[in-house]
Amino acid sequence: xxxxxxxxxxxxxxxxxxxxxxxxFDFCHTPPPAIFPPAHGAGVLExxxxxxxxxxxxxxxxxxxxxxxxxxVVDGHQRKGSDYVSYCLxxxxxxxxxxxxxxxxxxxxxxKVFRDDExxxxxxxxxxxxxxxxxxxxxxxxxATTPAELVARSNAAERPLAxxxxxxxxxxxYVEDPLHKKLFLLAIMLENRPEKFLRVTDPESxxxxxxxxxxxxxxxxxxxRVEDASVRAALVExxxxxxxxxxxxxxxxxxxxxxxxxxxxxxxxxxxxxFFMNRRRCPEMSQPECERCPVQSICTQEVDLFQxxxxxxxx
Numbered sequence: 001x002x003x004x005x006x007x008x009x010x011x012x013x014x015x016x017x018x019x020x021x022x023x024x025f026d027f028c029h030t031p032p033p034a035i036f037p038p039a040h041g042a043g044v045l046e047x048x049x050x051x052x053x054x055x056x057x058x059x060x061x062x063x064x065x066x067x068x069x070x071x072x073v074v075d076g077h078q079r080k081g082s083d084y085v086s087y088c089l090x091x092x093x094x095x096x097x098x099x100x101x102x103x104x105x106x107x108x109x110x111x112k113v114f115r116d117d118e119x120x121x122x123x124x125x126x127x128x129x130x131x132x133x134x135x136x137x138x139x140x141x142x143x144a145t146t147p148a149e150l151v152a153r154s155n156a157a158e159r160p161l162a163x164x165x166x167x168x169x170x171x172x173x174y175v176e177d178p179l180h181k182k183l184f185l186l187a188i189m190l191e192n193r194p195e196k197f198l199r200v201t202d203p204e205s206x207x208x209x210x211x212x213x214x215x216x217x218x219x220x221x222x223x224x225r226v227e228d229a230s231v232r233a234a235l236v237e238x239x240x241x242x243x244x245x246x247x248x249x250x251x252x253x254x255x256x257x258x259x260x261x262x263x264x265x266x267x268x269x270x271x272x273x274x275f276f277m278n279r280r281r282c283p284e285m286s287q288p289e290c291e292r293c294p295v296q297s298i299c300t301q302e303v304d305l306f307q308x309x310x311x312x313x314x315x
Contacts, residue, residue, distance in 0.1 A: 053173030
């Protein structure tokens, strides 16, 4: 009762084929104060490894319903979810470029790193972040390696991306997710930063990066159809759904985006960035601005639908 709509997939693939301005993000150039570190600084590669592993859980849950995105003011600017984490980590990097070296991680007061201007840590799943940080440091210590060495081994391999995915995919913070959202996010950050840390010669190894923004977009745009009345009601009412339901929806969105990428010939990074930025026209807490949306003519505009409400460290 949850299925890919292949006609919608074909329509979106046609859109991406024709769109001249669809491109990957460089995870560097942001308006001041900068969310990401500038190019070619010491410790930036380690920053990327640490950052991507903590891209999850940026929303509030109340009475088993979605209550809103995580928003907090840091250094005088309101930041949301992913931007908040990236900015706080960049601030920590500016103070100490070695802070994300695995050997240094355990000595850092990470709760302080993520405090907002009122002295609070607003991350909704903080205990899960702490657990990942501890396991992450132990993983590198046990293997006596570093992110830089891991990337160097990948670049020396015949298939650099596949090699990175195989090894980095066992790191805590990345290993848990069967669809590898944060792992593929790590890869596109490494490839598309100005430093070009990862030299990808095997782009066919990429798979879509399925987070909750992309799930919401896919449901509203009709790339994935939900015919089950009870599941549809739960999505509209923003109620917590069972793991099985979340898994089926996320897998269907994954399958749909795999097909969009294949048919359009566009990179996973470019398609992902389009949907990530389009979330501003199709937000969580206010009415979508369909008149401003470049896919308005092909979108089914199921604007009442919402992403599965489900707590996970996967995305």
